[in-house]
Amino acid sequence: MTEAPRTETELIQLAATGDSDAFGALVQPHLALFHNGIQRILGNTADTQDALQDALMSIHRDLPRFEGRSRFSSWGYKICLNAALMVRRSRVRLHDMERAEGLAIGPFDERGHHTEQDRTPEWQEEAQAHQLVERQEMRECLTRALDELPDSHRMVFVLKDLEEWETDDIARHLQLTPAAVRQRLHRSRTLLQARLRTFVLGGHP
Template identity: 30%
Template sequence: MERVEQGVLFRAQTGDLDAFTAIVQAYEDQLYTLAFRFLSNSAEAQDAVQETFLRVYTQLRRYDERFKFTTWLYRIATNVCIDRLRKRKAVSSLDAEVTDGVESLQDWHERLASPDPSPEDLLMQSETCNEVQRALGDLPPLYQTVIILRYIQELSLQEISDVLHVPITTVKTRIHRGREALKELLARAPVS
């Protein structure tokens, strides 16, 4: 997973833009996929990737090499995406209808409606994948994060624990709940 050499990293830390370009090139696909799975929308995913690399660039001299570079990268990208989801939630809760007797998952489902996907978003995915993407987008961010890191980015439980700074047992619990919630959401999805 470590695709950028230490020398490139070092040069990028001195402000060498060619070196930084190599870093962007090495991780842009992976981070765009991550952001799209979080945000279900291409334009917003692109903004999130840009914001991530901007933070990476400005903070690069503060990167602590005791951690793997990708761990640090994923931590920043995950934070950027979750921030965006929270802002979306804050905006949409202003005009959210009050519903009674709903569990938190449904709550999210109601309030966290993603912006309408563009035609290009729709083209990108087959029908089944859309269903899974929609269910993924309806998960609370805590579960969404571990599910994306585990199944989309294919990180190990240890790596996820490093990215999120939480014990492996916590990672597991969140994955279990996330899987269980996805099962419910997919069972509820209308058969099209």
């Protein structure tokens, strides 16, 4: 006779007592989510692997304190994001330099107005764009574009536009002013929008 599958609550209780199989069964359904959250912040690097291991250890350590007020996946995801932020704080940010370019997409005339208005590509309707994101190419292009952003710009974009954090919270975590957060967010969005032209705009890269 096979054993009935355990509920998440039972798995949490067993895992909290040190049952490693229960811990595996508890985490496995959410592992892709946890890994993805960390990878979006740190990129596809060895840091992501380290942060995931740190996060899994923290999840296990804190299980006895998990009160079930939120879903386990949400609670664990927060721990994963914190682990990613901790790793990010500790690493040397060689490429985290300010960039003056990339704030606006021209060409502009001498008065700062657009030229060639008729030839400037238009953002497609969202319905079309939805179909485009199904393409693996889009994911790869966006991942590459994110990897090319300066570190703090990438962090701001991920926390604001993907994780939906408030600007003030991001500023506090990254030790920036809210104005600096908005500036970096704008640069990130502008650079990403330029990189995604082939997918979302009717124009050329």
